[in-house]
Amino acid sequence: MEPVTLITGGSSGIGAATARALLKQGHRVAVTGRDADKLAAFAASAEAEAGAEAESESETDSGNRLLTINGDAADPTDVAATVRQVLDTWGRLDTVIANAGFSLPGTLEDHDPDAMRAMVLTNVLGPALLVRETLPHLRESKGRIVVVGSVAGIRYTPGNLYSVTKWAVHALVENVRLLVAKDRVGVTLVAPGVVDTPFWDERGGSPQAAPTLTAEQIAAAILFAVNQPEGVDVNQLVVRPTGQLG
Numbered sequence: 001m002e003p004v005t006l007i008t009g010g011s012s013g014i015g016a017a018t019a020r021a022l023l024k025q026g027h028r029v030a031v032t033g034r035d036a037d038k039l040a041a042f043a044a045s046a047e048a049e050a051g052a053e054a055e056s057e058s059e060t061d062s063g064n065r066l067l068t069i070n071g072d073a074a075d076p077t078d079v080a081a082t083v084r085q086v087l088d089t090w091g092r093l094d095t096v097i098a099n100a101g102f103s104l105p106g107t108l109e110d111h112d113p114d115a116m117r118a119m120v121l122t123n124v125l126g127p128a129l130l131v132r133e134t135l136p137h138l139r140e141s142k143g144r145i146v147v148v149g150s151v152a153g154i155r156y157t158p159g160n161l162y163s164v165t166k167w168a169v170h171a172l173v174e175n176v177r178l179l180v181a182k183d184r185v186g187v188t189l190v191a192p193g194v195v196d197t198p199f200w201d202e203r204g205g206s207p208q209a210a211p212t213l214t215a216e217q218i219a220a221a222i223l224f225a226v227n228q229p230e231g232v233d234v235n236q237l238v239v240r241p242t243g244q245l246g
């Protein structure tokens with residue numbers, strides 16, 4: 001049976017590009033997101049793409065390999081229900097990609113406290129809940145965990161609470177690796193520099209003069225980790241666009 005991958009925050013950007021790439025290589029993929037319309041739009045375009053490809057390869061059945069699940073990565077009940085749905089649908093779990101996250105524009109002086117809470121819970125509690133809920137199944141499959149951190153998690157920026165959440169995520173990844181290494185579960189941190197995705201929408205689009213990566217380029221880094229042979233565990237990938245200084 002094809003490997004099963006669960007991606008949080010897969011309706012746009014890096015998560016969506018990773019889902020498309022994994023579908024292309026034959027995975028069964030479940031993606032989550034809070035906005036049901038965005039998820040439906042992603043599913044429609046991914047399925048159209050898969051259908052066109054199957055036709056060009058003269059296959060008759062592109063298979064039902066994409067599952068979209070509406071839920072909040074920071075909500076324990078949603079995370080448990082998501083994992084249950086994936087297992088009920090496909091009976092196994094091989095890879096989880098903790099990708100859902102966002103950044104508030106401005107500094108912590110400008111932030112609304114409720115928005116601060118939502119960002120900390122999504123970016124930090126979210127990956128921890130996902131790991132907690134999926135570990136028993138990954139131990140069984142000897143699977144892999146990939147967590148999307150950020151270059152913001154290895155450098156300091158004035159008043160940047162998002163950066164604090166990513167420093168925490170980076171610590172989580174290494175602490176999880178130490179927890180599960182003996183179980184032969186792989187753990188990888190992928191820390192992107194600036195990537196041109198809807199992540200930047202609230203800041204008026206990606207930085208004009210700055211070099212950027214595409215979501216597909218980060219997806220390729222994630223697939224590099226996921227596709228390692230048994231016995232090989234890539235632990236950290238920091239990927240910047242050439243020319244990014246910070």
Ligand SMILES: NC(=O)c1ccc[n+]([C@@H]2O[C@H](COP(=O)([O-])OP(=O)(O)OC[C@H]3O[C@@H](n4cnc5c(N)ncnc54)[C@H](OP(=O)(O)O)[C@@H]3O)[C@@H](O)[C@H]2O)c1
Nearest residue numbers: 009011012013014034035072073100101150194195197199
């Ligand atoms: N773009 C960059 O320059 C950059 C750089 C370094 C790291 N990253 C990291 O890369 C990851 C993906 O970001 P992206 O650039 O691909 O941004 P994006 O296009 O905005 O994608 C974020 C995805 O996460 C979902 N999401 C956000 N909060 C969620 C929650 N609480 N529960 C479930 N889903 C949630 C969004 O859908 P809904 O809003 O519908 O929930 C969307 O599908 C994030 O962790 C981000 O911190 C991005």
